[in-house]
Amino acid sequence: MKIVVDAMGGDHAPAVVVDGAIQAARALETEIVLVGQQAAVEAELRKHDTAGLPITVVHASQVVEMDEHPAAAVKAKKDSSMVVGMDLVRHGEADAFVTAGNSGGALAAALFRLGRVRGIQRPALSTVFPSQTPQGHCFFLDVGANADCKPEYLLQFAIMGAVYAERILGVPRPRVAIVSNGEEVGKGNQLVQETVPLLQASGLNFVGNAEGKDIPWGIADVIVTDGFTGNVIVKLSEGVAKFITDTLKTEITSRTLSKIGAMLAKPAFDMIKRRLDYREYGGAPLLGVDGVVIVAHGRSDAYAVKNAILVAARTVENGVLEAIRRGIAPSESDAAD
Amino acid sequence: MKIVVDAMGGDHAPAVVVDGAIQAARALETEIVLVGQQAAVEAELRKHDTAGLPITVVHASQVVEMDEHPAAAVKAKKDSSMVVGMDLVRHGEADAFVTAGNSGGALAAALFRLGRVRGIQRPALSTVFPSQTPQGHCFFLDVGANADCKPEYLLQFAIMGAVYAERILGVPRPRVAIVSNGEEVGKGNQLVQETVPLLQASGLNFVGNAEGKDIPWGIADVIVTDGFTGNVIVKLSEGVAKFITDTLKTEITSRTLSKIGAMLAKPAFDMIKRRLDYREYGGAPLLGVDGVVIVAHGRSDAYAVKNAILVAARTVENGVLEAIRRGIAPSESDAAD
Numbered sequence: 001m002k003i004v005v006d007a008m009g010g011d012h013a014p015a016v017v018v019d020g021a022i023q024a025a026r027a028l029e030t031e032i033v034l035v036g037q038q039a040a041v042e043a044e045l046r047k048h049d050t051a052g053l054p055i056t057v058v059h060a061s062q063v064v065e066m067d068e069h070p071a072a073a074v075k076a077k078k079d080s081s082m083v084v085g086m087d088l089v090r091h092g093e094a095d096a097f098v099t100a101g102n103s104g105g106a107l108a109a110a111l112f113r114l115g116r117v118r119g120i121q122r123p124a125l126s127t128v129f130p131s132q133t134p135q136g137h138c139f140f141l142d143v144g145a146n147a148d149c150k151p152e153y154l155l156q157f158a159i160m161g162a163v164y165a166e167r168i169l170g171v172p173r174p175r176v177a178i179v180s181n182g183e184e185v186g187k188g189n190q191l192v193q194e195t196v197p198l199l200q201a202s203g204l205n206f207v208g209n210a211e212g213k214d215i216p217w218g219i220a221d222v223i224v225t226d227g228f229t230g231n232v233i234v235k236l237s238e239g240v241a242k243f244i245t246d247t248l249k250t251e252i253t254s255r256t257l258s259k260i261g262a263m264l265a266k267p268a269f270d271m272i273k274r275r276l277d278y279r280e281y282g283g284a285p286l287l288g289v290d291g292v293v294i295v296a297h298g299r300s301d302a303y304a305v306k307n308a309i310l311v312a313a314r315t316v317e318n319g320v321l322e323a324i325r326r327g328i329a330p331s332e333s334d335a336a337d
Numbered sequence: 338m339k340i341v342v343d344a345m346g347g348d349h350a351p352a353v354v355v356d357g358a359i360q361a362a363r364a365l366e367t368e369i370v371l372v373g374q375q376a377a378v379e380a381e382l383r384k385h386d387t388a389g390l391p392i393t394v395v396h397a398s399q400v401v402e403m404d405e406h407p408a409a410a411v412k413a414k415k416d417s418s419m420v421v422g423m424d425l426v427r428h429g430e431a432d433a434f435v436t437a438g439n440s441g442g443a444l445a446a447a448l449f450r451l452g453r454v455r456g457i458q459r460p461a462l463s464t465v466f467p468s469q470t471p472q473g474h475c476f477f478l479d480v481g482a483n484a485d486c487k488p489e490y491l492l493q494f495a496i497m498g499a500v501y502a503e504r505i506l507g508v509p510r511p512r513v514a515i516v517s518n519g520e521e522v523g524k525g526n527q528l529v530q531e532t533v534p535l536l537q538a539s540g541l542n543f544v545g546n547a548e549g550k551d552i553p554w555g556i557a558d559v560i561v562t563d564g565f566t567g568n569v570i571v572k573l574s575e576g577v578a579k580f581i582t583d584t585l586k587t588e589i590t591s592r593t594l595s596k597i598g599a600m601l602a603k604p605a606f607d608m609i610k611r612r613l614d615y616r617e618y619g620g621a622p623l624l625g626v627d628g629v630v631i632v633a634h635g636r637s638d639a640y641a642v643k644n645a646i647l648v649a650a651r652t653v654e655n656g657v658l659e660a661i662r663r664g665i666a667p668s669e670s671d672a673a674d
Contacts, residue, residue: 181568212572231518236549268588
């Protein structure tokens with residue numbers, strides 16, 4: 001197996017990406033290809049002991065920046081690490097691509113260079129969301145690839161999400177829900193109301209509507225929504241979590257017994273931070289494109305990059321792409337275009 | 338001034354509603370009319386010392402239950418406290434209606450008995466959302482009246498929200514934002530992209546897109562969105578807040594120095610609970626219907642009911658309804674139908 005890593009992607013690239021890639025190479029039996037500006041990447045590599053590790057570098061002169069318009073940047077920068085990296089997967093020279101760069105850019109580059117799985121109408125960006133399921137999280141998509149969706153897209157997101165939850169997150173027959181503004185049957189905007197019958201008829205383990213308040217409480221293993229709502233949900237959760245923990249910390253440390261209180265409360269805050277930490281999951285797949293692409297958080301540190309590479313390796317090993325191809329095949333689903 | 342209170346609305350009606358109404362009557366110079374099943378309401382009144390308080394009871398034999406289908410229940414139950422209460426406002430016998438009952442029912446009853454303000458295409462349910470603005474919160478709508486919206490509806494929500502924020506929340510020239518999946522201009526689903534130019538041309542103090550993560554951090558005084566997204570946002574915030582505080586509490590009390598830790602942390606948790614507490618605001622208006630209607634949380638206790646009645650009184654005193662009528666008048670806005 002060979003995994004391509006976008007050395008230039010993320011807020012702290014290339015330093016933390018190279019560091020994370022080295023950690024992953026030590027943990028895995030797999031080859032890692034760092035794509036990016038060769039001099040910069042090699043300078044980072046020299047800071048570590050990489051003797052005997054299966055790491056190579058492929059040069060790409062350009063970088064898709066975090067704040068660039070994704071599609072335009074990818075079109076203009078044919079020698080960017082994102083495009084060059086995707087091409088390695090496209091040409092069969094590697095099995096997966098991992099990036100902590102511009103997620104819209106990853107989507108555009110994947111569509112542009114890899115294309116969609118046959119039958120998939122739209123790919124989806126996913127994430128692993130903390131939730132009180134037995135496994136401690138739920139798989140959530142779309143979180144931003146498609147601001148406007150059709151019912152058929154959401155059905156396909158559910159099929160792909162269930163495959164991923166089963167094969168990578170280890171959830172047998174995952175429970176699937178759809179985000180709605182009420183748990184009762186019949187609640188929802190037009191999109192939800194038209195999608196529910198498709199999910200009911202899909203053969204998936206569809207458990208109904210998920211209200212906003214239910215999402216953290218383990219109501220389902222896979223939750224689907226359109227990319228607009230999904231993006232708002234993921235970012236709002238971040239905002240609310242930060243608001244509450246910051247306010248609590250300020251309050252605890254501002255009181256008389258502040259030092260003791262802060263000391264006693266610190267392990268709890270550390271725990272909640274870990275619990276909500278995207279770094280543990282490393283990254284989440286871009287599902288529906290014809291190749292394994294894992295997108296990590298732009299703020300990723302070396303530990304998160306390492307975990308994203310491990311996720312990529314598991315995704316390849318467990319045949320997620322093939323399972324999606326089969327799950328979406330016209331003979332098994334009416335949803336293919 | 339006379340305020341009608343739905344004595345049968347809410348999870349703990351009529352007991353807490355009657356209690357809250359008595360507290361409001363003590364605090365205000367205004368008459369309160371309790372609408373509901375006379376025997377039950379009078380039994381609650383007898384538990385308190387109401388001597389000299391301007392409280393009267395109007396009988397209504399039926400109740401719109403919390404879990405009933407709103408429009409169907411309101412149509413079927415013409416002698417429900419909600420319909421009878423709205424009719425008092427409709428006939429000019431009272432100035433405002435307050436309910437902690439089924440919010441969809443309140444919307445249906447208001448549309449059915451009061452109708453819309455001339456020029457308003459859709460009314461909106463609103464809420465006061467904790468946020469780091471100078472005033473400690475932002476005004477947020479629609480939170481569920483309209484699952485599917487058109488750009489013109491959102492423009493009108495913004496106009497009505499700005500009037501309310503200025504007159505009731507005391508924010509001069511309130512900053513208005515729209516929920517989107519990215520703060521950059523051009524981000525958004527089709528609805529957002531079509532609404533932004535209307536907001537830019539509106540004369541409102543439009544400050545752009547609000548990402549989910551920005552909502553608690555004071556980015557704007559008034560934030561508009563469609564009722565589907567708004568409902569998900571409000572309920573998700575509740576869910577995430579509960580998830581985090583519960584997890585932290587469990588963690589803090591499960592450790593060795595648990596008792597001391599819990600004791601030291603308690604004031605901080607109490608503070609965050611107050612900070613996030615809908616009870617302080619009491620209720621939020623149903624804007625766009627042709628009358629003052631304040632909807633309180635179904636879980637309201639007496640304190641929340643009292644505050645909702647105070648909000649109703651301020652809304653009447655400050656001429657919110659007249660200001661909305663003027664703000665939306667065809668001569669001043671292209672958005673009227």
